[in-house]
Amino acid sequence: MSSYQTIELKSTQKIEFIDITARVREMLRTGKSGSGILLVYTPHTTAAVTINENADPAVPHDIGEFLQRLAPQQDYFRHGEGNSPAHIMSSLVGASETLVVNNGEPILGSWQGIFFCEFDGPRQRRVFLKFIPG
Amino acid sequence: MSSYQTIELKSTQKIEFIDITARVREMLRTGKSGSGILLVYTPHTTAAVTINENADPAVPHDIGEFLQRLAPQQDYFRHGEGNSPAHIMSSLVGASETLVVNNGEPILGSWQGIFFCEFDGPRQRRVFLKFIPG
């Protein structure tokens, strides 16, 4: 993988966790990545990347529902666009995750998947993948 | 350090912050790591890695107690295993931390330690260490 690669996404809901594990695996294989680390980074300020269980869809549902109740719109917010809750969730969850890569495969736990987190959808979104050998 | 290394851990409580700073330092020294970065990653979806004060054990206690009260079990959760709070805490704190390494030593602040965060213990757990020179 030279430079960095981009995953294009289309979210369909206000809050949505989109499993991108298969696309990350495929890009690592296509890039013949060897061993190193992989930075999975989203360039949006009302979105995030997280690693959590992708076997039971109830898990990302519960996380999204929790965040929505944790950070509702508030009278004291000054940002005029009305999406301060999404900016807050973005900083709480974080813009990126970094993975161990071995022989072109991400070393994930049995239950771990990689999610793009939409907090202000629906929108067209991107995730950057940057592999560093080592 | 070739490939990646594994720290084996045994948590003894439901919520527990285990200081792994000494083990991380030791593995870096044994691996004759030079300079670069170190990814400290946990492959579990009900755990996390954080960096915080390890001088006063009251600090990790207060963080754990806060998280437990922030994310209790809720009627609206759909995940049947009853550990959605632990999955939520995992995404809030994050599966990994990355450190600056100089001459085989992690560059930590005076008060910083590296913690494995158990949110659904007691369990047998693992942390992966991946050093990237640079």
Added chain:
Amino acid sequence: MSSYQTIELKSTQKIEFIDITARVREMLRTGKSGSGILLVYTPHTTAAVTINENADPAVPHDIGEFLQRLAPQQDYFRHGEGNSPAHIMSSLVGASETLVVNNGEPILGSWQGIFFCEFDGPRQRRVFLKFIPG
């Protein structure tokens, strides 16, 4: 960039988000960094680094105000220094962010800026920058 570089900061408020994007860009250029990743790391346990919108100052204001109300001082805290809220915010937001770097420039989204987050100011603070080519 050999070894790692340090940004010196002086916060002036208890809770403050300081935009360090321009200084990060400048250090990457001066270091003739090429392509790779950049670790932006703060060595303090009552501070953090986040990526969020830096166009409207209301956004970091709203995030800081939210965190302050989310984690106020509590009777059950054991840490005697009275700054457990700041330690909690540090673990929620995280000690670092990692960026994609292409030809010496961080690949940020249109609205993304890099913030040092002060949670227990005013204080003299530092942020470490570590570039890894790849």
